[in-house]
Amino acid sequence: xxxxxxxxxxxxxxxxxxxxxxxxxxxxxxxxxxxxxxxxxxxxxxxxxxxxxxxxxxxxxxxxxxxxxxxxxxxxxxxxxxxxxxxxxxxxxxxxxxxxxxxxxxxxxxxxxxxxxxxxxxxxxxxxxxxxxxxxxxxxxxxxxxxxxxxxxxxxxxxxxxxxxxxxxxxxxxxxxxxxxxxxxxxxxxxxxxxxxxxxxxxxxxxxxxxxxxxxxxxxxxxxxxxxxxxxxx
Ligand code: OAD
Numbered sequence: 001x002x003x004x005x006x007x008x009x010x011x012x013x014x015x016x017x018x019x020x021x022x023x024x025x026x027x028x029x030x031x032x033x034x035x036x037x038x039x040x041x042x043x044x045x046x047x048x049x050x051x052x053x054x055x056x057x058x059x060x061x062x063x064x065x066x067x068x069x070x071x072x073x074x075x076x077x078x079x080x081x082x083x084x085x086x087x088x089x090x091x092x093x094x095x096x097x098x099x100x101x102x103x104x105x106x107x108x109x110x111x112x113x114x115x116x117x118x119x120x121x122x123x124x125x126x127x128x129x130x131x132x133x134x135x136x137x138x139x140x141x142x143x144x145x146x147x148x149x150x151x152x153x154x155x156x157x158x159x160x161x162x163x164x165x166x167x168x169x170x171x172x173x174x175x176x177x178x179x180x181x182x183x184x185x186x187x188x189x190x191x192x193x194x195x196x197x198x199x200x201x202x203x204x205x206x207x208x209x210x211x212x213x214x215x216x217x218x219x220x221x222x223x224x225x226x227x228x229x230x231x232x233x234x
């Protein structure tokens with residue numbers, strides 16, 4: 001029987017690495033091959049929309065062909081079987097958490113399989129490549145159809161809901177994230193200030209390692225199912 005009642009889980013690119021998706025800051029990662037300011041800011045989209053759309057077209061093609069791994073599945077099992085509440089907040093734009101069965105999920109950095117119209121704010125599921133001449137199905141304007149992704153300089157989604165959960169949680173798990181990008185990198189401090197037990201599950205110590213009460217380092221498909229078993233079965 002677990003001593004905890006309310007769990008918040010933060011996940012990052014390391015969780016999906018063993019499904020075949022690149023991380024950002026590891027050797028050979030996405031930010032070693034592309035400059036953030038060229039592909040992941042509103043200014044880049046205004047200056048050179050073709051380059052930005054092509055960068056995300058590659059991400060979307062990659063996300064279509066992958067499946068959840070044992071770590072995604074273990075987190076879905078935790079949500080289904082845990083007696084208390086579980087909220088998963090992911091920085092990942094892939095659909096692997098929901099494909100594994102996680103339901104109480106926040107995609108704080110958006111979703112690669114959705115499109116957003118900058119003219120009218122319409123959002124819709126989107127599986128194909130995006131092009132600059134695509135017209136919005138709601139307002140009819142062209143040139144403003146972008147992936148529904150939070151870029152650098154923009155506010156991540158559902159921050160009020162996330163902070164409310166952080167201030168109430170008694171266990172905070174940070175999984176597969178390097179702790180470089182705020183506000184997500186600051187969640188451990190919020191949870192800690194609220195009195196939660198804080199645990200890092202990552203391949204290596206993250207930037208925020210000193211703020212965690214407990215850390216287990218190893219591959220997500222190994223350490224996450226083992227930690228979930230411990231929580232569910234003691
Ligand atoms: P990073 O690439 O910064 O960090 C990934 C972390 O996962 C690193 O600490 C790795 O050591 C770890 N890792 C790699 N393989 C792993 C494995 N098999 N098992 C467990 N851990 C593993 O990715 P994020 O922290 O997710 O935002 O990056 C945060 C944000 O920066 C992203 O959401 C994205 C990016 O720029 C936006 O684009 C807005």
